Amino acid sequence: MAVAGPAGHAPLAVSLGDPAGIGPECIAEAWARRRDAALPPFFVVHGTELLRRAAEARGLTIAVRAIAGPEETAAVFDGALPVLGARDADYRPGEPDGEGAALALASLTDAVEFARKGTAGAVVTAPISKAELARVGFTQPGQTEFLADACGLPRENAVMMLAGPTLRTVPLTVHAALSQVPALLSRELIVHRARIVAAALRRDFGLAGPRLAITGLNPHAGEEGRFGDEEIRIIAPAVAQLREEGIAASGPHPADALFAPHARAGFDAALCMYHDQALIPIKALEFDAGVNTTLGLPIVRTSPDHGTAFAIAGQRTARADATIAAIRLAGQCAARRLPA
Incomplete structure (x- = not known):
């Protein structure tokens, strides 16, 4: 899987996520383990006092220091967790509320803006509660769509990938009822998103010739139409088109066998037809290392x-x-985007 790229990118911007969740304490611990984990410099957007209290609740003795701009991160990072932004909230773990949701949205919005301006090399977003954010004006289905909107891109151009040390998976349909998935699938959808995945694996993961395994929708990948014909009508033609374009795509593969250890060695990313088909294997195999x-x-x-x-x-x-x-x-991908 991915290895560290060259140094030299701007510091990373980290958003708080919902302050009533585990995001703040995990961010504090990440800073505390920065040396052993070989983490690049990062700053957190808003929540100076909240982060202090979250660290204390976790039993961490760390310094948290406000900074005036991203450029101060490097000088501060070795001795204190840098925080940029004046907004804050009370730390009430397990008790989400409107104040915390407003802080989470402000942190996310400002962190993304730092990355868009180039003053942050990347943005790392802690977990949010979509239900809580909806109460303070968040209209997107999730952070992926929020990022697409913030960058001025069509939402279909923002593709979610789950990456762990030994597996990468991509759900081609995401937050949709399982009954709706067959109607959402198309040859155009698969080809469009596979192109984006292949390009990103080259650019951000350093893979010169990425290999994409594309699952079937039905049991046994339809078994030649006995259990559904989406593989014949939609998925196989999409795979053929990708191969004609020079992308190393294979499939449709039966999903129940694709994630066995010997099978995972044969591809760099698996493109799956629906949410759980992609997320179950990554969470079962690499729950504590999945990104x-x-x-x-x-x-x-x-x-x-x-x-x-x-x-x-x-x-x-x-x-x-x-x-x-x-x-x-995030640091590895940001480093690979630096000019050669």
Whole structure:
């Protein structure tokens, strides 16, 4: 999988996520483990006092220091967790409210803007509560769509990929009822998103000839039409078109066999027909190291592949490994976008 790229990118901007969730404490622990984890410099957007309290609740003795601009991050990072922005909120783990949702939205909005302006090398987003954010004006289905809108791109150009140490998966349809998936699939959808995935694997992951495995929709990939014909009508023609374009695509593969250890060695990313087909294997195999990264954007964006976990926030039981992995991957991808 990916290895570290060259240094030299701007510091990373990290958004708080919902302050009642595990995001703030995981960010604090990521900074505390920065040396052992070999993390690049990053700053958090807003929440100086909240982060202090989250660190204390986790039993961490760390310094948190306000900075005036991203350019101060490098000088501060070795001795304190840098925080940029004056907005704050009370730390009430496990008790989401409107004040916290407003802070989460402000942190996300400003972090993305730093990345868009180039003063941040990438944005790392901690988990949000979509239901809480909806109460304060968040209209997108999730952060992926928010990023697309903020970058002025069609939402279909922002592609979610889940990346772990041994597996990368892409859901071609995301937040849709399973009954709606067959109607949402098309040859054009598969080809469009596969092109974006292949380009991102080359640009951000350093893979010269990325290999894409494309799943079937039905059991046994339809078994020649006995269990559904989407493979024959839609998926196989899409694979053929991709191969004609020079993309190393294969499939449609039966999804129940694609994620076995010997099979995973044969592809660099699996493109899956629906949400759970992509997320179940990554969460089963690499729950604590899975990273959600958005492909197709002019900026680098990553996020830990888990939710707010309100039920365990502030109890010192949440693992920070996925947050650390998201920060590390953001730095690697940002480094690969530097001019040669």
